[in-house]
Amino acid sequence: xRLLMLxxxxxxxxxxxxxxxxxxxxxxxVRPARAERIAAEGLxxxxxxxxxxxxxxxxxxxxxPFDAVLLSCKAYDLDSAIQxxxxxxxxxxxxxxxxxxxxxxxxxxxxxxxxxxAGGLAHIPVTxxxxxxxxxxxPLQRLIVGLRSKGQxxxxxxxxxxxxxxxxxxxxxxxxxxxMWDKYVxxxxxxxxxxxMRAPVGAIMQARDGEAIAEGFLAECAAVAEAxxxxxTDKALxxxxxxxxxxxxxxxxxxxxxxxxxGRTEHDHLLGDMLERARGAGIAAPLLTVAFAHMxxxxxxxxxx
Ligand SMILES: NC(=O)C1=CN([C@@H]2O[C@H](COP(=O)(O)OP(=O)(O)OC[C@H]3O[C@@H](n4cnc5c(N)ncnc54)[C@H](OP(=O)(O)O)[C@@H]3O)[C@@H](O)[C@H]2O)C=CC1
Ligand SMILES: CC(C)(CO)C(=O)C(=O)O
Numbered sequence: 178x179r180l181l182m183l184x185x186x187x188x189x190x191x192x193x194x195x196x197x198x199x200x201x202x203x204x205x206x207v208r209p210a211r212a213e214r215i216a217a218e219g220l221x222x223x224x225x226x227x228x229x230x231x232x233x234x235x236x237x238x239x240x241x242p243f244d245a246v247l248l249s250c251k252a253y254d255l256d257s258a259i260q261x262x263x264x265x266x267x268x269x270x271x272x273x274x275x276x277x278x279x280x281x282x283x284x285x286x287x288x289x290x291x292x293x294x295a296g297g298l299a300h301i302p303v304t305x306x307x308x309x310x311x312x313x314x315x316p317l318q319r320l321i322v323g324l325r326s327k328g329q330x331x332x333x334x335x336x337x338x339x340x341x342x343x344x345x346x347x348x349x350x351x352x353x354x355x356x357m358w359d360k361y362v363x364x365x366x367x368x369x370x371x372x373x374m375r376a377p378v379g380a381i382m383q384a385r386d387g388e389a390i391a392e393g394f395l396a397e398c399a400a401v402a403e404a405x406x407x408x409x410t411d412k413a414l415x416x417x418x419x420x421x422x423x424x425x426x427x428x429x430x431x432x433x434x435x436x437x438x439x440g441r442t443e444h445d446h447l448l449g450d451m452l453e454r455a456r457g458a459g460i461a462a463p464l465l466t467v468a469f470a471h472m473x474x475x476x477x478x479x480x481x482x
Contacts, residue, residue: 178202178335178336178338178339179202179243179244179245180193180196180201180202180203180243180244180246180247180336180339180340181204181205181206181239181243181245181246181247181262181265182203182204182205182206182247182249183206183246183247183249183250183258183261184205184206184207184248184250185205185207185215185220185233185235186249186250186251186305186311187249187303187305187311187431188275188299188301189249189275190205190220190222190249190305191222191224191301191303191311191313191318192247192299192301192320192340193233193247193249194220194222194229194231194233194311195229195343195344195345196339196340196342197220197231197233197234198229198231198343199341199343199344200342201339201342201343202339203233203234204233204234204235204236204243205233205234205235206235206236206237206238206239206261207235207236209237211235211309212235212236212237215232215235215309218309219231219232220233220311221309221310221311222310222311222313223310223311223312223313224312224313224318225313225315226313226316226345238261238264239261239262239263239264239265240264241264241265241267242265242266242267242268242269243265243266243267243270244269244270244271244332244335244336244339245272245273245332245336245339246262246265246266246270246271247273247274247275247297248262248273248274248276248281248285248297249275249276250276251435251441251443252276252277252278252443252446252447253441253443253445255276256284259284259285263288266289266293269332270293271293271295271329271332271333271336272285272293272294272295273294273295273296273297273336274297275297275298275299275320276443276446277360277361277364277431277443277446277447278365278443278446278447279357279358279361279450280450281446282294291326292328292329295323295324295325295332295333295336296321296323296325296350296353296356297321297322297323298319298320298321298322298353298356298360299320299321300317300318300319300320300360301313301317301318301319302315302317302428302431304431304434318345319345319348320340320343320345320347320348321347321349321350321353321356322336322337322340322347322348322349322350322353323350323352323353323356324351324353325353325354333349334349337349354407355407355410358402358405358407358409359402359409359410359413360413361398361402361447361451362395362402362413362417363395363416363417363420364430364447365394365398365447365448365451365465366391366394366395366397366398366417366421367394367417367420367421367428367430368431368433368444368447368448369394369398369464369465369468369469370390370391370394370421370430370468371428371429371430371432371433372430372433372436372442372444372468372471372472373464373467373471374387374390375433375436375437376429377428377429378391378420378421378422378426378427378428378429379423379424379425379426379427379428382422382423382424382425382426388422390464391418391421391422392418393464394421394464394465394468395414395417395418395421397455397460397461397462397464397465398451399414400455400458400462401454401458404458404460405454432444432472436472439479441476441479442472442475442476444469444472444473444476445473448465448469448472449469451465452465452466452469
């Protein structure tokens with residue numbers, strides 16, 4: 178199965194790099210500067226599961242269809258990514274976004290048709306460093322794909338098999354919509370908490386009301402999911418709670434790393450969308466409201482230079 182990975186940043190570089198290093202057929206669709214750097218220095222991955230430097234196949238323009246196209250851009254690059262992958266999407270191509278959040282499915286379904294867009298999720302703390310290397314910051318490396326309609330079963334099974342050389346044990350989910358909501362609840366709450374507090378979990382837990390605020394974020398996001406018919410599973414809530422309240426933890430959401438790095442963030446896609454859904458369902462969400470306003474204010478400052 179020929180795989181195209183749009184982007185060779187944290188998520189795309191890590192998972193695509195692992196599959197390529199394991200002998201899978203992966204091509205990276207990247208912009209010229211990234212292509213040049215990879216050609217010169219290789220794609221470097223540093224991880225508790227082993228470091229690797231490889232020279233994968235890259236292209237800067239797609240010309241013909243692939244069997245599956247995985248999307249690993251940030252949400253604010255979605256429009257340009259859709260444009261870039263369009264020549265790579267044929268009648269039977271499976272498009273699999275690995276972005277956090279849910280709003281991108283609307284744009285992808287509208288452009289390619291929902292029958293071509295499967296579900297995808299990445300659970301991994303990873304970051305693209307300014308020197309172009311990819312640093313995996315903990316052992317978690319979970320990639321989940323799943324069918325959003327019955328007609329995608331065979332293609333999803335083939336994709337799952339094609340990812341296996343990566344050695345990270347990809348998961349083929351039979352309940353991807355629930356898994357996507359579970360991740361979205363966890364991520365919106367976690368990003369809201371760590372970005373509003375500008376601190377990792379361990380430091381927040383030292384604040385008198387830190388744990389109550391973490392629980393508050395989780396309760397708001399879980400209520401939105403429940404109103405949509407996707408009440409988080411107890412297991413998912415337990416994992417989210419552990420991530421957000423463990424004393425001494427250095428965990429931060431990737432959105433906080435982006436904020437502190439002075440770059441753009443996915444606040445609108447993640448917090449704005451969750452807040453909009455809360456308001457649509459008549460759910461009071463005071464913590465999400467403040468966290469989103471905080472991020473909008475930071476974005477206004479960034480844009481003003
Ligand atoms: N990092 C993490 O820990 C996790 C992130 N996620 C989610 O995964 C998604 C990706 O995040 P992450 O990997 O961290 O982001 P990165 O910024 O590390 O990587 C995104 C890459 O996409 C590339 N890209 C964007 N648009 C295009 C385009 N039109 N053509 C070619 N390449 C393009 C960028 O290229 P260029 O370098 O040229 O700008 C960049 O290298 C986000 O939605 C994030 O929320 C999910 C789980 C964990
Ligand atoms: C919470 C985490 C690390 C889980 O994969 C994540 O998705 C992010 O920070 O963007």
